[in-house]
Amino acid sequence: PSLKSAGIGSALMRHAVAEAARLGHAAILLVGDAPYYGRFGFSAAKTGSLAMPGPYERHRLLAVELVEGALDGVHGTLKAAGRKLKALAA
Numbered sequence: 053p054s055l056k057s058a059g060i061g062s063a064l065m066r067h068a069v070a071e072a073a074r075l076g077h078a079a080i081l082l083v084g085d086a087p088y089y090g091r092f093g094f095s096a097a098k099t100g101s102l103a104m105p106g107p108y109e110r111h112r113l114l115a116v117e118l119v120e121g122a123l124d125g126v127h128g129t130l131k132a133a134g135r136k137l138k139a140l141a142a
């Protein structure tokens with residue numbers, strides 16, 4: 053609690069967004085509070101025709117384009133596209 057509002061969350065977000073852009077991703081989607089993520093460019097403006105496979109609050113599905121127009125006309129249900137890693141033994 054003593055470190056809240058010290059800019060750590062924003063620094064992590066800016067780093068993550070820059071890293072995603074550096075790796076060539078065209079957009080980032082997340083489920084979160086628009087009043088917080090709006091400052092990093094996220095909004096629900098282009099997620100209206102997208103759905104998550106499980107339960108979530110639709111108005112909290114937000115996106116930011118890293119490549120302009122990357123989310124124009126997107127629709128459908130999101131699905132994981134990353135590599136699956138084996139769980140490490142405890």
Ligand SMILES: CC(C)(COP(=O)(O)OP(=O)(O)OC[C@H]1O[C@@H](n2cnc3c(N)ncnc32)[C@H](O)[C@@H]1OP(=O)(O)O)[C@@H](O)C(=O)NCCC(=O)NCCS
Nearest residue numbers: 055056057058059060061062063083084085086087088089
């Ligand atoms: C949200 C979170 C990442 C912020 O971390 P942080 O290091 O305090 O972030 P920053 O210092 O960069 O920013 C703090 C600012 O965000 C604001 N803020 C925090 N949560 C917010 C929210 N849900 N909605 C609107 N603003 C929010 C704070 O009021 C503060 O405003 P200020 O800059 O005017 O003082 C952190 O509190 C956290 O992990 N919370 C639990 C999970 C969560 O709520 N995640 C977001 C929704 S999924």
